[in-house]
Amino acid sequence: MKILIVDDEKPIRDVLSASLRDEGYQVDTAANGEEGLMKMQTDSPQIVFLDIWMPGMDGIETLKQARQKFSQIEFIMISGHGTIETAVKSTKLGAYDFIEKPLSIDKIVITLNNLKNYLNEKEEKTALLNKLRKSLAIVGDADNVKSLKQLITQLAPSNSWCLVTGENGAGKNLVAQNVHYFSPRASQPFIEFNCASVSEELIEGELFGIEKDAYPGVHKTRRGKIELAQGGTLYLEEIQEVPPFVQMKLLKLLKEKKFQRYGGKDEILSDVRVLASNTQDLGELVRQSKFREDFYTMLQTVPFRVPALRERATDIPTLVSYFSDSFARESGETKKVFSEKAIQLMQEYAWPGNVRELKNFVERVYILTPLEYIDVHDVKFAGLEDVSKSTTAAMTTFRDARAQFEKEYLVQKIKENGGNISKTAEVIGLERSYLHRKIKSYGIEVNS
Numbered sequence: 001m002k003i004l005i006v007d008d009e010k011p012i013r014d015v016l017s018a019s020l021r022d023e024g025y026q027v028d029t030a031a032n033g034e035e036g037l038m039k040m041q042t043d044s045p046q047i048v049f050l051d052i053w054m055p056g057m058d059g060i061e062t063l064k065q066a067r068q069k070f071s072q073i074e075f076i077m078i079s080g081h082g083t084i085e086t087a088v089k090s091t092k093l094g095a096y097d098f099i100e101k102p103l104s105i106d107k108i109v110i111t112l113n114n115l116k117n118y119l120n121e122k123e124e125k126t127a128l129l130n131k132l133r134k135s136l137a138i139v140g141d142a143d144n145v146k147s148l149k150q151l152i153t154q155l156a157p158s159n160s161w162c163l164v165t166g167e168n169g170a171g172k173n174l175v176a177q178n179v180h181y182f183s184p185r186a187s188q189p190f191i192e193f194n195c196a197s198v199s200e201e202l203i204e205g206e207l208f209g210i211e212k213d214a215y216p217g218v219h220k221t222r223r224g225k226i227e228l229a230q231g232g233t234l235y236l237e238e239i240q241e242v243p244p245f246v247q248m249k250l251l252k253l254l255k256e257k258k259f260q261r262y263g264g265k266d267e268i269l270s271d272v273r274v275l276a277s278n279t280q281d282l283g284e285l286v287r288q289s290k291f292r293e294d295f296y297t298m299l300q301t302v303p304f305r306v307p308a309l310r311e312r313a314t315d316i317p318t319l320v321s322y323f324s325d326s327f328a329r330e331s332g333e334t335k336k337v338f339s340e341k342a343i344q345l346m347q348e349y350a351w352p353g354n355v356r357e358l359k360n361f362v363e364r365v366y367i368l369t370p371l372e373y374i375d376v377h378d379v380k381f382a383g384l385e386d387v388s389k390s391t392t393a394a395m396t397t398f399r400d401a402r403a404q405f406e407k408e409y410l411v412q413k414i415k416e417n418g419g420n421i422s423k424t425a426e427v428i429g430l431e432r433s434y435l436h437r438k439i440k441s442y443g444i445e446v447n448s
Helices: 010-022 033-043 059-069 084-092 105-135 143-155 172-181 200-208 244-256 282-287 293-299 309-331 340-348 354-368 376-381 384-388 398-416 421-428 432-442
Strands: 002-006 026-030 047-051 074-079 097-100 162-165 190-194 233-237 273-278 303-305
Touching (some): 002 010, 010 105, 033 059, 059 074, 074 105, 084 097, 143 172, 143 309, 172 190, 172 273, 200 244, 309 340, 340 376, 354 376, 354 421, 421 432
Parallel strands (some): 002 047, 190 233
16 A cells, blocks of 8 residues: 655654555655645555644645545644644545644554545445445446446536426336436435325325324334434436425425424434435426426426436337346246347337336246247247237227226236235336326226
8 A cells, every 4th residue: 555745854753664665655755736736646645644743834724725636535634833723624635534743653553544444434435335336237228328327427426306207117217226326426315205105194294203202102203204214315207296284394305405294393413315206297296286297397496307218219229138038047948039120129118117017028928938939929938929919999089098008017016916906016016006096097897
């Protein structure tokens, strides 16, 4: 491990460098801030001992410039005139620690050991994050997918709240995870909450928490999703289900960075980023006075639209190969190869359940087909032909067509699962309460 000592006092440079070499470190020295910056550039040390009080460019100014150029270096500040104010200022600028002169070699060795443990943990965490980011990759090279990836790259480093729109199964959750795990908040919590999973009366408590004795039977304070996501990201699915008075509290959270638990009086400071998604037209709900316009406008600052699979049909071969790889690894089978005609048939299908439906379909092919080569008759046997037989003559608008596809898809899935709504919801990736609402809205009869 390379260490650089930057101090204008030669005796300190000599004694400290000799002691650190005895501990097995590679050591170089610099007599001032300017020379120190040059050696950081040429020698790439991992750790720098930096004196604060030096003629010319002092340690604080050197630290400021170094942090901008060499983010990988860790700094330990040293000073014979240390104050709490100076120590706080240097740590705020990114220094790992602050040690006062006269220097204690024992204390320096302990600090270096702690720093090495910190760097090892940081390296392990970075490796885990990179592995997670790879597993969350958005697969596809269609133009609209490339634009989506570019928008994620631009937005992730910011703290902006945003709305992710798109159809069920298109990948809204995946987009939200990408925004979080490619942001500076990546090492902090990513908390998901489906607003359709609880009644309107309970949403406030679920989000903001409940103070002790606020409800009968609540004998201890309950933290809400916002507190659990502190420092990280809160992803709210089905945001259209949030009642207006809770939307107002979320607006306050955005503007003032603080909130109150249900039944509480104390205001709690919060650092949380909120991402939201919806499946209904929020603009229409605003016009119907069912959704706050100011909250909608705030969410629309940076809107994401995840394209439906039928809008990126050129990605289907890549997605099929990706899911096929995944299922082959999980099952221990040889990867199945789909014929060009089978892929073409899959590209012609509308996929109302989007990428989620395609993934489930590829898995079904693996279960039903023992052969390694998948042809047209295999994908038909797995149900593609039956599901795709939908009458379009009576459909006058795109909304009609989508509703027809959705209804037929749900009828087919409920039938496949023997009328079991809970199992159907799990298989197709919907919340049970949301599926019940869809069944009711389409007038689907369920015979269990």
